[in-house]
Structure formats: C-alpha cells, structure tokens
Ligand code: SF4
C-alpha cells in the first residue's frame with residue numbers, strides 16, 4: 243500500500259481524498275457561519291462548543307490542519323514535478339482550445355486560497371489560540387462584551403472594507419478552484435463519465451453556492467454593523 | 469493559398485533549436501498538412517537548404533508516427549484527426565502557422581520536429597501484452613463469451629495508436645490517457661484479467677520512471693486525441709491500480 247501512495251496515481255488519489263475532507267469541512271464551516279446571520283446567540287453557542295469540545299479541539303482540529311497542509315504541500319510537489327516533465331515550453335500553446343481556465347490554473351487559485359487562509363488564521367484562529375492556550379482563558383468571554391466573544395469579533399473584523407474585499411476575492415478563487423476540483427477529485431477516485439455528469443451538476447451547485455454564501459455572510463456583517 | 473510557417477529547427481538532440489520563418493505559396497486547400505510540408509521541403513532542397521525533418525509513415529491516421537504541434541494544438545486545430553489527416557482547408561490564405569515538435573521531457577527532440585517516443589514502447593513492454601501461448605493450439609475466438617459492452621469498450625481503448633498527442637497536449641505532460649487505454653483494453657477482457665494486477669502496477673511504475681507528469685484531469689488529452697480515447701480509461705486505470713494495491 244505504501245508503494246501505491248508513492249506512484250503518480252497514488253498521489254492523485256491522496257490529493258482527492260484530502261480534497262473530499264476539505265470540501266466536507268467547508269460545508270460544515272459554512273453551516274455554522276450561516277447561523278451568525280440569523281442569531282448571534284446561537285452562533286456564539288455553537289462557536290463556543292466547537293472551540294472548547296475536546297474531541298473537536300484535540301482530534302478533529304489536528305486532522306484538519308494535517309489535511310490542509312497535506313493538500314497544499316502535495317499540490318506544490320506535484321506542480322514542481324509536472325513542470326519538470328516539460329522543461330522547454332511551447333512557443334505557441336492554445337490551452338483554451340481543449341480545457342477550462344480553472345483546470346489549467348489550479349496552482350494559482352490554490353495559492354490565492356493559501357494566502358487567504360493565512361489572513362484568516364491571523365484574523366480568527368491565532369487570537370483564539372492565544373486566548374485559550376497562551377492566556378489559558380477557556381470561558382469564551384471578552385472584556386468588552388457580556389457573554390461570548392465570537393459574534394462580537396466577527397462583527398468587528400468585518401468592519402474593515404479592505405478585509406471584506408479580500409475575503410470576497412478569495413471566495414471567487416475558491417469557487418474557481420472548486421469548479422474544477424470537485425469533479426476532478428471524483429475522476430481521480432475512478433468515477434466514470436456517466437456518474438460524473440450527475441456529479442458535475444452537484445459540483446457546480448456546490449462550487450458556486452458555498453463561496454457565494456460565504457460572500458453573502460461577509461457582506462451581511464459588513465453592512466449590518468455600525 | 470500563401471502561408472507563413474514558423475517552424476522549430478534543431479540540428480540534433482544536443483543542439484539548441486530555434487524558430488525559423490518560411491514562406492510557401494500556391495498551397496491547395498485539398499492538400500494534407502504533410503503534403504504542404506512536402507512542398508516546403510521540396511522548396512528547401514531546391515535551394516540547397518536542409519529540409520525539415522518530421523515523422524510520418526502511413527499518412528492515413530493509423531500508425532501514429534506524425535507528431536506536430538500546430539498553432540498551439542497537437543495535430544492542429546481539427547478534431548479526431550492526426551496531422552497527416554489534417555487538411556489545409558482548416559487554414560486561410562495569409563495565415564501564419566506555428567509548427568513545433570511534441571514537447572515533453574520523456575519525448576526528447578531528435579531533430580527538428582522528430583521526437584523520440586520510445587518511452588511509450590518501454591511502457592508497453594512493461595505489461596501491455598498477455599502471456600498466452602497461441603502457437604499450434606489456438607482456441608476458437610467465440611469460446612469465451614464477452615459482453616457487447618465490454619467488447620465495445622475494449623475495442624475503443626485499443627484504437628489508441630500511441631501517437632503521444634495526449635502527452636504533448638497535457639499541461640503536465642502526463643501519459644495517463646495512453647497508459648489508461650492500454651491498461652483498459654486488456655482489463656476489460658477475460659484474457660487480460662489474469663495478469664491485470666501486475667500489468668497496471670508495472671505499466672504505471674514504468675510511466676513514472678520515464679518522467680511523465682501527473683494527470684490533473686484537465687481533459688485536454690481526450691479533446692486532442694485523434695482516436696477520441698475517453699478519460700474513462702484513466703478512471704479505470706486508477707480503479708485497477710487501487711484494486712491491485714489492495715490485493
Ligand atoms: S491516447 Fe490518443 S492521443 Fe494518446 S497516444 Fe493514444 S491515440 Fe494518441
């Protein structure tokens with residue numbers, strides 16, 4: 243089996259498996275964020291649960307971080323290898339004649355998403371880690387607000403229009419990445435065309451609806467908080 | 469029609485090549501692309517210049533030898549054809565046509581537009597066959613029933629002529645369409661299933677060894693393949709390798 247993951251196809255399968263995991267995570271992240279549109283209190287409750295539940299913190303979170311890092315590192319390794327497979331490029335290459343822009347530029351949409359994740363970590367994840375693991379405060383409170391801090395922090399972060407614009411742009415890249423990545427992952431796992439046609443529809447809906455939903459949430463908080 | 473050709477010229481595998489401009493006149497739209505190249509070469513020979521080296525053999529879309537990257541596409545802008553089947557009616561008078569060799573580290577240029585595709589041969593030798601001794605005791609072809617569906621799919625996969633357009637087209641120079649077709653044509657039939665696990669393992673290992681890139685499912689190969697080999701064959705190869713690795 244270890245030989246399998248060293249082969250080109252094995253790596254493709256590993257990319258697909260980590261992609262499935264990340265797409266599932268994205269769906270869950272979206273569902274929780276959506277709560278913030280309807281009820282700040284509910285969002286606070288769920289966020290506190292996610293942030294303090296030991297199973298999520300100590301089992302799911304490391305798996306997620308591993309999944310993210312693996313997908314990026316493997317993506318870069320494959321890109322470098324693929325570049326080595328053609329060291330002299332064509333003088334004229336008409337890529338759009340036979341493939342989509344999304345499929346040819348996964349590395350660039352991926353890099354844009356990576357940049358976003360770094361910004362997102364600086365915005366939300368590092369302050370959380372700081373509060374919980376450095377300051378040792380597991381109450382989820384904040385000196386400026388009664389109750390939990392999560393909803394308040396969300397509102398404060400989305401005040402800055404530049405940050406909101408960066409988030410919106412990142413979600414556009416996410417959509418582009420998913421528009422190829424969703425069906426590509428199934429193809430790597432060996433899905434046949436007939437199944438892929440149906441998957442393509444589901445993939446398009448997922449790839450557009452989820453990023454659009456995230457954009458909506460960011461804009462909603464930007465416009466509703468003064 | 470009159471055309472300007474920008475052609476990759478390279479003396480041998482060691483020298484550095486470059487694009488050189490040529491003009492051809494009075495090209496008939498009924499000519500094949502290779503016939504147009506013949507006109508150019510005749511012109512070059514007459515003026516004492518070195519003719520452009522290019523691969524060809526059958527000139528009817530069967531052998532897979534012809535291999536040009538024309539205006540940014542393997543086998544040119546038409547679909548379902550090899551370069552020898554490409555007609556000049558696909559171009560207009562006054563056009564500039566860029567002609568390059570198939571590019572991949574695993575397909576080194578030998579001279580001008582000729583590339584060495586023996587990496588494909590080595591992949592075939594790694595497992596693209598069945599070990600059946602047929603001498604003297606050949607069985608009746610119909611003694612093993614095969615479903616129509618499997619027969620059709622195996623036949624479709626077997627139409628791959630090993631031209632290498634899939635590699636040339638792929639942004640990753642991946643050979644997975646070719647190898648997928650070869651793996652599939654046997655994996656679909658009972659005679660090939662006996663050695664299926666070893667075959668896929670060995671062919672994929674050889675493919676990786678040759679330095680082909682990794683497929684990212686852009687689907688460009690399927691579009692440019694002169695024989696319309698489907699991406700399904702890559703999916704089947706992936707399934708076959710997973711199966712072989714689990715067993
Ligand atoms: S799969 Fe198609 S493009 Fe690739 S070698 Fe076979 S015939 Fe040529």
Ligand code: FES
Pocket residue numbers: 523524525526527528529530531532533534550551552553
């Ligand atoms: S020369 Fe044989 S396929 Fe073109």
